[in-house]
Amino acid sequence: MRIAVAGGTGTVGRHVVAIAREHGHEVVSLSRAEGVDLVNGRGLDLALQNVETVIDVSGIQAMSTKKAVDYFTNATQNLLAAGKKAGVKHHVALSIVGIDKANSGLYAGKLVQEDEVKHGGIPWTLLRSTQFHEFVPMSIKAASVGPLVFVPVMSTRPVAAKEVAAALVDAAEAGPKGRLPDLGGPRTEQLKSLVAAYLAKTHQRKRIVPLHLPGPMGKAMRNGSLIPVPGSAVGRQTFLEWLDAIAAV
Numbered sequence: 001m002r003i004a005v006a007g008g009t010g011t012v013g014r015h016v017v018a019i020a021r022e023h024g025h026e027v028v029s030l031s032r033a034e035g036v037d038l039v040n041g042r043g044l045d046l047a048l049q050n051v052e053t054v055i056d057v058s059g060i061q062a063m064s065t066k067k068a069v070d071y072f073t074n075a076t077q078n079l080l081a082a083g084k085k086a087g088v089k090h091h092v093a094l095s096i097v098g099i100d101k102a103n104s105g106l107y108a109g110k111l112v113q114e115d116e117v118k119h120g121g122i123p124w125t126l127l128r129s130t131q132f133h134e135f136v137p138m139s140i141k142a143a144s145v146g147p148l149v150f151v152p153v154m155s156t157r158p159v160a161a162k163e164v165a166a167a168l169v170d171a172a173e174a175g176p177k178g179r180l181p182d183l184g185g186p187r188t189e190q191l192k193s194l195v196a197a198y199l200a201k202t203h204q205r206k207r208i209v210p211l212h213l214p215g216p217m218g219k220a221m222r223n224g225s226l227i228p229v230p231g232s233a234v235g236r237q238t239f240l241e242w243l244d245a246i247a248a249v
Contacts, residue, residue: 004055006056011161012094012168069112073116125180154190155189186237
């Protein structure tokens, strides 16, 4: 197939591009660096010519609910409109486990994205996954103030980005299936423990300050609402295995 990957240079997108090419597909990566802007639609019509399937793993780093909702509304509407014009037959989108239990910030944006995809006029597949292993260093970078790192109290089941990418390529090849079973990693962990392990492995001397976040988001983080339900798909690589692998590199 000719597959377009929205967000093809990102954490999951780069793996999607590589795996799809390994499977023999022709891949077009959609990103600003490659001349495509999802938010205003620039370059989309040209990039989607002769594309049969779109895999959307685009995203935004935003705590603001308005910014997240605006981004995913505009980006998804533009992607679907250009896809319909180009004759795209299948739209695959990556979402996040538990977003309907914590409707704020990024999660609110992803809910809007899911709704747009379901009503966008192109046969679709949705896959919700848990946070990637890379979420831990990203959290440390975003939440560090001098020698302190502020870490939300959170239960999570981190999954390898490469495994999520492989599931998305499989979904593209299988054709439209609606919402797939959620995908999470093999172990339920506390975010604080993962942060401590990453800091130790990378020889960073920081003090972890636990945060009990307020509202529905904080509650969902603490009570397991962001963990896949029994019967969901389970990845193989644990966080510590991922950490050992990147340390070896």
